[in-house]
Amino acid sequence: MAAPSVTRGLARSTQLLSSQVVKAQASCSVSQRRQYMGAGGEKKSTQLKKMLLSPELEFIMEAHSGISARIAEEAGFKGIWASGLSISTQLGVRDSNEASWTQVLEVLEYMNDASDVPILVDADTGYGNFNNARRLVRKLEDRGIAGAAIEDKLFPKTNSLLDGREQPLANIEEFALKITAMKDSARDPDFCVVARVEALIAGWPMEEALKRADAFLDAGADAILMHSKKKDAAEIEEFMRLWNNKGPVVLVPTTYHTTPTETFRDWGTALIIWANHSMRASVKAMQALTKQIHHEQSISNVEKEIAAVKELFRLTRDDELKAAEDKYLPKA
Template identity: 65%
Template structure:
């Protein structure tokens, strides 16, 4: 039970305007982002979270992949903890420190003009670790973070048969409040990820936690499910009754049409790990072929050209800069 004292603290947190699910249409156009680039990245992400249209962000795990996501037309990027840790060759169990994660995010933010929402796991510790992370993210230009209500070190939600220990609801709510109190940019986004359905604690507990975190100041709720159908999400949206923006990650229920999620009232969809998984498949195929053939002939036409690598690295900007800043010999 949440004490009356805690409830009074939580209810003093500032509230953002509630989104209106009755506004239609709910699909955001997938257009180039040049019209948004004059706004702060935090403002861009805040507007996406609170948009009456269903918005989409895509996973990236490096400066290069982040740039590719932006070039494809996505208006935002998901800095996936699973993907970043996988590309480091470690498990998604907080084996990479928060400073190692933010080092990667620093390159990603520099490489792009669209906002990044970081998968910040549990905040890498208690409220103090979490609020220090928020300060660092603001410094490097990351627009928001998503924290899940599990214990540190976390266990990946999609692991089969693995116990998922949840945080104390009061402590996690106050962790969210500490993050919102610490941020300097009013548009910085903190998303509270509810793991009650993942842990098998049921819909009543999921709703209780979501309401507590929203009252603590969370800008949105991420409701997570590993069912192969969207019944968990549909059930939650019915009892949530549009109390605030809801984010989903349809990794397991990937066959669900976007229109169905929009009709439920979902605010944002995260495509959470497919660039990382694509890299694995492509590297396994290419490496096996080269090992077998002892030659590059069979793969050269199937991989990006070196010229394309240079383009993505923006070598043209360096050439222009050299003409300005190096003496003519």
């Protein structure tokens, strides 16, 4: 029999260990709430799924960094599109999978930390076959990302809006099984997988677009993103008519931007993505500003036209750091 002092020591060690486990679980719970929960205490993934299933037309705004995500949220958007083109552009590389998926994940982590609304990421083709895609889902979930949109083309991807480029499509069955693998791998049942159909982009007939949309919805996709680069929305209108509300449809009206928003409502569209406009606006502003400063060799004429330094401090929540310093740093 163990000595009483030994027994008391073991009991004390067990008690301490139990206390530490409880504290660790509580800490993890707080961290998870901050990472996965949006405003109102609802999971970000659940918020995105509700947007896809809403009877009202919903909108999400492109972002490509922590600060652009915060700006989109402050503007009132209920969700964010993490654009592959915009993220690649802000990294200074082409939208041809030149930025690795781990580099994209790092950007997404900053974006999610900076905003309380759900993020739907442009996940290109899933960065490889079903195995790459299902691993991607786990890593996105780890960072609190609400969903991923993948396109039925081949890796490495070719941007859909490039002129005169071949747009080879993936095998329907293989891509459908990739969607199933992603849904099966998700630990969160509300994690959304959006299947982006590129048949119209690649010049295939409407029958092919409908065939693919049917297969991908049957495979478990939460919504179909039907893409077009026509200057008008005629082929999208035809798809919506023939699709007949079989499942939620996401549209990206970058090229057919003159189509009235009310038309999308009339078609029964679930979600509209404003896909790359923050990046394009910032590029144009930077080009004009840097050209002016270089020409004038002075900043006196630009100060009133740009954000104040204090606005940068506000957007990055310097007030929270000040409050934390007052709480956690010893007083002088």
